[in-house]
Amino acid sequence: MASQLELITFLSMVSVFVVSAMLVKLPVSLSLVSASVVGALVGGTGFPIRHFVEGTFGYLDTVLVIATAMIFMKSIQHSGLLSTMANQIIRSFRNQPLFLLIVLTFFAMFPGMITGSSTVAVLTAGAIVAPVLINIGIPRNTTGAIIALAGILGMIAPPVNIPAMIIGGGVDMPYIGFSLPLILATLPLAVLFSLGLGYKHLGKIELNKIELPKSHYEDCGLTLYIPFIVLIVLLVVEQGFTGIVPSLGMPLIFIISASTALVFGKKFEVWKTARRAVDEALPIIGILAGVGIFIQIMTLTGVRGFVVSGLTGLPSGLLFLSIGISMPIFGAVSAYGSASILGVPFMLALLGTTDQILAASALSLIAGLGDLMPPTALAGLFAAQVVEQENYFKIVKYCILPGIITIGYGVFLILSPW
Amino acid sequence: MKFKGTKYSAIGLLSLSLLLSFFAGRSFLEMRNPKPIFAGPDVKEVKHLSDYAPVLAGTPEDPRVYVMEGEQKGGTVFILGGTHPNEPAGFLSAVTIVENATLERGRLIVIPRANPSGFTHTQPLEGSPQFFSVKTPKGTRSFRFGSRRTNPIHQWPDPNVYVNKEGQKLAGFEIRNLNRSYPGDKRGYLTEKLAYGIMELIRKEKPQISFDLHESSPEYPVTNAIVAHEKSMELATMAKLNLDLLDIDMKLESSPANLRGISHREWGERTTTNPILLETPNPSQGRLRGETTADLIVEGKDKYYLSAANKGLLFTDYTEKGLPLELRVAQHLQTVEEILSVFSSSNPEKAVSFKKIPDLSKLNEKGLGPFLTGIN
Numbered sequence: 001m002a003s004q005l006e007l008i009t010f011l012s013m014v015s016v017f018v019v020s021a022m023l024v025k026l027p028v029s030l031s032l033v034s035a036s037v038v039g040a041l042v043g044g045t046g047f048p049i050r051h052f053v054e055g056t057f058g059y060l061d062t063v064l065v066i067a068t069a070m071i072f073m074k075s076i077q078h079s080g081l082l083s084t085m086a087n088q089i090i091r092s093f094r095n096q097p098l099f100l101l102i103v104l105t106f107f108a109m110f111p112g113m114i115t116g117s118s119t120v121a122v123l124t125a126g127a128i129v130a131p132v133l134i135n136i137g138i139p140r141n142t143t144g145a146i147i148a149l150a151g152i153l154g155m156i157a158p159p160v161n162i163p164a165m166i167i168g169g170g171v172d173m174p175y176i177g178f179s180l181p182l183i184l185a186t187l188p189l190a191v192l193f194s195l196g197l198g199y200k201h202l203g204k205i206e207l208n209k210i211e212l213p214k215s216h217y218e219d220c221g222l223t224l225y226i227p228f229i230v231l232i233v234l235l236v237v238e239q240g241f242t243g244i245v246p247s248l249g250m251p252l253i254f255i256i257s258a259s260t261a262l263v264f265g266k267k268f269e270v271w272k273t274a275r276r277a278v279d280e281a282l283p284i285i286g287i288l289a290g291v292g293i294f295i296q297i298m299t300l301t302g303v304r305g306f307v308v309s310g311l312t313g314l315p316s317g318l319l320f321l322s323i324g325i326s327m328p329i330f331g332a333v334s335a336y337g338s339a340s341i342l343g344v345p346f347m348l349a350l351l352g353t354t355d356q357i358l359a360a361s362a363l364s365l366i367a368g369l370g371d372l373m374p375p376t377a378l379a380g381l382f383a384a385q386v387v388e389q390e391n392y393f394k395i396v397k398y399c400i401l402p403g404i405i406t407i408g409y410g411v412f413l414i415l416s417p418w
Numbered sequence: 419m420k421f422k423g424t425k426y427s428a429i430g431l432l433s434l435s436l437l438l439s440f441f442a443g444r445s446f447l448e449m450r451n452p453k454p455i456f457a458g459p460d461v462k463e464v465k466h467l468s469d470y471a472p473v474l475a476g477t478p479e480d481p482r483v484y485v486m487e488g489e490q491k492g493g494t495v496f497i498l499g500g501t502h503p504n505e506p507a508g509f510l511s512a513v514t515i516v517e518n519a520t521l522e523r524g525r526l527i528v529i530p531r532a533n534p535s536g537f538t539h540t541q542p543l544e545g546s547p548q549f550f551s552v553k554t555p556k557g558t559r560s561f562r563f564g565s566r567r568t569n570p571i572h573q574w575p576d577p578n579v580y581v582n583k584e585g586q587k588l589a590g591f592e593i594r595n596l597n598r599s600y601p602g603d604k605r606g607y608l609t610e611k612l613a614y615g616i617m618e619l620i621r622k623e624k625p626q627i628s629f630d631l632h633e634s635s636p637e638y639p640v641t642n643a644i645v646a647h648e649k650s651m652e653l654a655t656m657a658k659l660n661l662d663l664l665d666i667d668m669k670l671e672s673s674p675a676n677l678r679g680i681s682h683r684e685w686g687e688r689t690t691t692n693p694i695l696l697e698t699p700n701p702s703q704g705r706l707r708g709e710t711t712a713d714l715i716v717e718g719k720d721k722y723y724l725s726a727a728n729k730g731l732l733f734t735d736y737t738e739k740g741l742p743l744e745l746r747v748a749q750h751l752q753t754v755e756e757i758l759s760v761f762s763s764s765n766p767e768k769a770v771s772f773k774k775i776p777d778l779s780k781l782n783e784k785g786l787g788p789f790l791t792g793i794n
Contacts, residue, residue: 304705344705
């Protein structure tokens with residue numbers, strides 16, 4: 001069989017990963033590296049040092065965003081801003097819990113909408129929303145699921161949807177006319193998921209019966225909010241005035257915003273906080289480096305071609321099944337990677353059969369689910385950190401049904417006659 | 419069994435990482451050395467793009483400009499290769515012209531390596547080879563296989579979203595893609611400065627026709643294609659008819675008016691030139707490809723593309739013979755020749771014609787090697 005070597009290589013890589021991670025209990029990052037080394041040997045490419053190192057650069061930008069976003073989150077946590085905002089939101093909206101839930105969901109989506117990154121959404125607005133939701137009675141894991149899903153839907157919602165841009169770029173489709181389809185693809189799901197997961201836990205908020213997060217407003221005043229305001233202003237300026245104002249880049253924006261927390265708010269130990277933030281981000285940074293090597297070796301040995309050509313060359317009924325299953329799974333690498341590697345060939349396969357903009361929007365929605373897919377599961381993993389849950393699978397568990405609904409809705413949008 | 423990290427395992431892993439980085443670093447640095455291009459008989463002058471746009475002087479994006487002149491006066495034509503260094507037929511077609519072509523009439527201005535920085539690295543996650551070789555009668559000649567984008571060592575970080583000068587919204591990494599950055603910006607990012615430099619060359623030299631030589635994935639609809647701005651459409655249509663007679667399958671595509679930042683659109687909108695972009699199918703850059711090797715670049719043989727062709731998923735013919743590099747170069751050169759021939763016959767005072775160019779028949783007969791005889 002023509003593809004026998006690629007199949008054997010693929011199975012070797014998966015087997016070594018599973019054995020290393022589950023039996024030998026190596027960290028996921030080192031398990032991915034072990035699988036890549038074996039894949040390269042089995043695939044007949046020897047020990048390609050240059051490719052191992054080059055693969056680690058695949059997600060360098062993402063790694064920097066994650067590390068600096070974590071430093072920002074820890075800084076506003078220690079400066080007292082997180083607990084103060086939670087306290088004030090609960091007090092202000094105590095009589096309208098349902099309204100509060102929906103508004104907070106949209107608020108948690110916002111950073112994703114303007115940056116196109118679910119990680120940024122979860123680690124910024126998600127970190128503010130989480131203590132509020134927990135305090136109004138929504139269980140910790142459900143709260144994690146709500147902010148993870150809001151982060152992903154924010155990443156897909158307009159105006160900035162990078163997976164859609166990547167898919168469009170692959171078929172020469174300009175990123176024009178996407179706003180309405182993307183609103184249609186995301187907002188109904190955002191409302192559905194936040195109510196579906198949170199509504200049953202809502203009751204009347206009795207301030208004297210709950211332990212409110214501590215407010216530091218009395219001590220620090222309005223200046224406490226400056227780090228968050230600086231972040232929002234820099235993000236909006238970055239996206240709203242592209243081409244006019246030079247881009248600072250997300251890592252620098254987070255570092256500038258975090259630095260202001262040193263001045264405005266409770267005093268904290270900066271090095272200890274930054275070190276702890278990076279320390280907490282290290283496992284996922286390691287996984288991203290490992291995933292980069294894994295993909296590089298998959299591509300080098302032809303395993304990627306084996307997988308992609310197998311998935312995209314299916315008859316139409318199976319094609320939709322393949323879209324629904326393979327895009328989120330491949331998104332475990334990254335939603336952007338899924339949009340590029342699979343989204344573009346799927347889009348090419350759909351050309352002429354459906355509305356292109358709607359199809360690209362729907363494919364980006366399905367690709368976005370990759371941010372919930374282990375081993376990376378960026379949105380789930382950071383949501384777990386935000387709600388202080390050590391096992392992120394407990395968060396991801398609550399996202400399974402919404403994930404299935406999202407896939408079904410995405411396929412429906414592709415098939416719809418509009 | 420559970421792996422437990424210790425101080426010694428940390429030192430061991432760190433040392434191993436440093437060792438690997440050392441060897442990988444040497445490999446990365448090898449790509450910084452440009453392979454020579456040998457000026458052919460009609461090259462009268464070798465300049466740099468910074469001669470047209472001084473802002474590029476001393477930057478990694480200052481490509482060489484080869485000026486060729488014929489015996490008789492005529493018009494001027496501009497040929498740009500290597501916009502995307504992972505599309506080797508575009509680059510090698512320009513090299514083949516510089517090293518071999520002789521002109522009867524007119525001037526030819528050729529930039530074989532449009533984005534020099536893109537030739538200094540390969541794209542992470544793509545598993546690309548760094549070099550490929552072509553056999554010549556004098557030995558093997560090696561070329562670099564680079565990346566579609568400017569090296570991040572030279573331009574970084576990327577914004578989340580790139581809005582180019584024409585307001586086109588693109589994924590952030592496209593800010594390092596020369597063919598999304600036109601008309602460029604003198605004060606912009608490095609790649610935008612490069613695009614500005616190329617616009618300046620076109621504005622100052624006023625070529626009647628400007629070619630941008632590319633390749634695309636075989637599964638991409640715009641392959642085996644002449645992409646023409648409205649201004650160049652008549653010319654391209656006539657040339658296509660001639661190519662049909664030679665049994666060369668080149669589709670005609672009009673430059674989309676709402677896709678801004680691309681050469682065939684912006685050159686046409688902002689200069690007097692007639693822009694033409696050519697695309698040939700290149701399996702080594704597609705997503706369906708199998709093992710990514712130097713042989714794939716040169717021979718263009720891939721079992722997954724064969725399987726995709728059998729399922730009707732490709733926009734080009736594909737058989738067991740593959741899509742060899744010499745065939746793709748021949749397709750480019752023959753198309754250039756036909757377009758110039760059509761233009762010259764209707765504009766004799768501005769004619770640009772070849773006395774000698776390795777076209778389809780010559781490349782079919784001899785292969786690409788005899789036309790790349792300089793050995794590095």
